[in-house]
Amino acid sequence: MGTNRRKFLNSLLGIGSLGALxxxxxxxxxxxxxxxxxxxxxxSLKVGPxxxxxxxxxxxxxxxxxxxxxxxxxxxxxxxxxxTCTHLDCIVQFKKDTxxxxxxxxxxxxxxxxxxxxxxxxxxxxxxxxxxxxxxxRITSQDV
Amino acid sequence: MxxxxxxxxxxxxxxxxxxxPIRNLIQHKKVPVHGHSxxxxxxxxxxFLFMIQVFTGLLLLMYYIPGEDSAYESVQFIITKVxxxxxxxxxxxxxxNLMVFFIFIHMFSVFFTNSFRKPRELTWVTGFFLLLxxxxxxxxxxxxxxxxxxxxxxxxxxxxxxxxxxIGDSLKVILRGxxxxxxxxxxxxxxxxxxxxxxxxxxxxxxxxxxxxxxxMSEPEEFEKLTEDQKKYIPFFPNFxxxxxxxxxxxxxxxxxxTLFFPWELGLKADALASxxxxxxxxxxxxxxxxTLKLLPANIWFIExxxxxxxxxxxxxxxxxxxxxxxxxxxxxxNNKIVRWIGIFSLLYxxxxxxxxxL
Ligand code: HEM
Ligand code: FES
Numbered sequence: 001m002g003t004n005r006r007k008f009l010n011s012l013l014g015i016g017s018l019g020a021l022x023x024x025x026x027x028x029x030x031x032x033x034x035x036x037x038x039x040x041x042x043x044s045l046k047v048g049p050x051x052x053x054x055x056x057x058x059x060x061x062x063x064x065x066x067x068x069x070x071x072x073x074x075x076x077x078x079x080x081x082x083x084t085c086t087h088l089d090c091i092v093q094f095k096k097d098t099x100x101x102x103x104x105x106x107x108x109x110x111x112x113x114x115x116x117x118x119x120x121x122x123x124x125x126x127x128x129x130x131x132x133x134x135x136x137x138r139i140t141s142q143d144v
Numbered sequence: 145m146x147x148x149x150x151x152x153x154x155x156x157x158x159x160x161x162x163x164x165p166i167r168n169l170i171q172h173k174k175v176p177v178h179g180h181s182x183x184x185x186x187x188x189x190x191x192f193l194f195m196i197q198v199f200t201g202l203l204l205l206m207y208y209i210p211g212e213d214s215a216y217e218s219v220q221f222i223i224t225k226v227x228x229x230x231x232x233x234x235x236x237x238x239x240x241n242l243m244v245f246f247i248f249i250h251m252f253s254v255f256f257t258n259s260f261r262k263p264r265e266l267t268w269v270t271g272f273f274l275l276l277x278x279x280x281x282x283x284x285x286x287x288x289x290x291x292x293x294x295x296x297x298x299x300x301x302x303x304x305x306x307x308x309x310x311i312g313d314s315l316k317v318i319l320r321g322x323x324x325x326x327x328x329x330x331x332x333x334x335x336x337x338x339x340x341x342x343x344x345x346x347x348x349x350x351x352x353x354x355x356x357x358x359x360x361m362s363e364p365e366e367f368e369k370l371t372e373d374q375k376k377y378i379p380f381f382p383n384f385x386x387x388x389x390x391x392x393x394x395x396x397x398x399x400x401x402x403t404l405f406f407p408w409e410l411g412l413k414a415d416a417l418a419s420x421x422x423x424x425x426x427x428x429x430x431x432x433x434x435x436t437l438k439l440l441p442a443n444i445w446f447i448e449x450x451x452x453x454x455x456x457x458x459x460x461x462x463x464x465x466x467x468x469x470x471x472x473x474x475x476x477x478x479n480n481k482i483v484r485w486i487g488i489f490s491l492l493y494x495x496x497x498x499x500x501x502x503l
Binding site: 029032033034037060061062065067069083085087088089090091092093103104105106107116120121122 | 296299324328419423437442
């Protein structure tokens, strides 16, 4: 009788403490996860007149929250790719000598269309559409 | 001999708090003298360097201002405008690296002298956590100047946690204070670096030192086999303490020379819209892991290469932490041999991959 009663009280105490513990831990974890900031959804971005971009050059612009690399190749073609490496988040660069995209962090190489060619990147870079309207370059997201 | 005034203070305290434990320690603690005695000093050096970190860190806090628009500028202000600011920052950076270095030496020396075995298992485990915390100090401190190299090293380092199954993405967001490395990350790392880690580190350090005091210095097997009058000891106080002090002065001189001849670079300010520069690298004590991850293919079977690498390092770390409790074989000799080879392999692996990272 006595031990049963003790067992019962002990398990009651155990459940109670567990409850108290989660009542402490849950708010702490929730506090640590930052609130989502409302994103300004943009579908397209003007980046300037064509004349500002020489052949064989590149520029990184902010497309909403996403960095995008706009490349003008040797032949004068435009290409826009998400600039965040699919490996571990570094910002890529345009390699003028090979006309490829390089991520310097771990030597990841993509071709000019964003396909991962060599090194650690597991996925291609997302492509954006480049339109030229009235001599003005406009980048548009493909997911709409 | 003893100064009258000091004796008076001592008696006053003794009457109230009973100082006999301290007196006992001072009178009776002794340190064995043998061929490997030099390793007894490595923990003390790590302790000394930690004290330097606390002291210089508190000084840096007087001028450092966290934040995307102020962190880099305030460090620049410290090293260009504040009198001896360059010295304090260089000391903090250099001593941080030396501290991690000596903790590694200390750990491998207690490993190879077999001091981690029974009854010192918990001393080993607390020491292992101190190493992890020291690396946490280094990782969080590295970002504080908000320069380009640190910015990308932190991006990579925090992105790696995302490979943890199920909770990886949430962990990453918690660590970064958002989806990306931004000023919010800097605030978090600052809090970790100057409040959270010091509190935990100090607590563990006290426990670690308490264990060491309670059990006294470990004696290597060959030493234990000697007869009582062949065993040589020196008193902890004052002999060992004075030798410690001498060594600390030498370390301080080395530290000062490093800060004078090899000042720490600040580099360019971090810019979220700039390409990662060639030559981004983590601090040297993360290099062996970084190099390993670099070698892994993007996918191993169906799993991401990183995930496999991180998983392997976690398992290896766990084994290393629990090594005093693990019996690899019932035969004691064989077990000792296996443990020793694990240590030799780990050490060589870390050295080889660290060197490879800098070639
Ligand atoms: C109570 C203890 C500590 C305090 C208050 C503190 C404070 C600070 C502050 C304010 C900074 C920013 C200024 C700067 O970047 O120069 C900093 C940077 C740094 N800290 Fe600490 N720190 C402490 C302990 C440590 C420890 C134990 C380590 C290493 C094991 C460490 C490693 C670093 C590193 C690597 C940097 C970056 C240095 C640089 O590049 O300028 N800190 N710390
Ligand atoms: S982050 Fe780009 S290759 Fe690793």
